[in-house]
Amino acid sequence: DIQMTQSPPSLSASVGDRVxxxxxxxxxxxxxxxxxxxxxxxxPKSLIYGASNLQSGVPSKFRGxxxxxxxxxxxxxxxxxxxxxYYCQQYKYYSPTFGGGTKVEIK
Amino acid sequence: xxxxVESGGGLVHPGGSxxxxxxxxxxxxxxxxMSWIRQAPGKGLEWVANIKEDGSEKYYVDSVKGRFSxxxxxxxxxxxxxxxSLRADDTAVYYCARDFYFGTWGQGTLVTVSS
Numbered sequence: 001d002i003q004m005t006q007s008p009p010s011l012s013a014s015v016g017d018r019v020x021x022x023x024x025x026x027x028x029x030x031x032x033x034x035x036x037x038x039x040x041x042x043x044p045k046s047l048i049y050g051a052s053n054l055q056s057g058v059p060s061k062f063r064g065x066x067x068x069x070x071x072x073x074x075x076x077x078x079x080x081x082x083x084x085x086y087y088c089q090q091y092k093y094y095s096p097t098f099g100g101g102t103k104v105e106i107k
Numbered sequence: 108x109x110x111x112v113e114s115g116g117g118l119v120h121p122g123g124s125x126x127x128x129x130x131x132x133x134x135x136x137x138x139x140x141m142s143w144i145r146q147a148p149g150k151g152l153e154w155v156a157n158i159k160e161d162g163s164e165k166y167y168v169d170s171v172k173g174r175f176s177x178x179x180x181x182x183x184x185x186x187x188x189x190x191x192s193l194r195a196d197d198t199a200v201y202y203c204a205r206d207f208y209f210g211t212w213g214q215g216t217l218v219t220v221s222s
Binding site for chain 2: 095
């Protein structure tokens with residue numbers, strides 16, 4: 001199975017900051033990479049698929065990049081409503097796997 | 108509006124069985140792979156199983172192979188997860204999701220395995 005490693009596990013940033021979350025695959029997955037946002041007690045919400053394609057209705061402050069084994073999610077102009085846990089997920093093969101998550105907190 | 112609604116969760120004893128359902132609406136259900144994903148309390152996300160559009164291919168995470176079975180009824184726009192020989196570590200919120208990249212999720216249903 002492909003292992004997905006996210007870093008950092010958590011971060012704290014100020015309103016207006018730009019934050020970057022990284023996700024590394026244990027083997028190449030082309031661009032079969034998705035990102036999700038999950039708030040406490042809620043279902044995950046799809047943000048990005050195909051490494052860099054924004055889901056409909058997701059603000060452009062979320063940007064995904066990367067290919068192969070290394071990927072990043074960048075959130076610009078951080079706002080209080082962006083406080084959440086973010087997960088990456090690979091779907092190159094029939095057995096998808098998730099990263100361990102990155103908890104983003106607002107200072 | 109694309110919507111997925113899970114049902115069937117609850118409390119079950121270790122070794123027991125439970126069947127989860129996911130009702131789909133707002134899209135052509137028969138054209139999409141579907142998955143079950145779970146989240147244990149305070150933990151991350153774990154894909155459990157998926158099924159091809161016509162039900163001809165099914166895949167499972169190793170920890171549930173031989174115990175869980177995914178199925179679908181395209182005429183009823185419904186996805187199912189039959190869970191047998193349940194263990195305490197199966198306790199989780201179970202979500203159904205559409206596509207390989209999980210573009211749409213249901214609200215989840217809680218399964219608690221406890222004596």
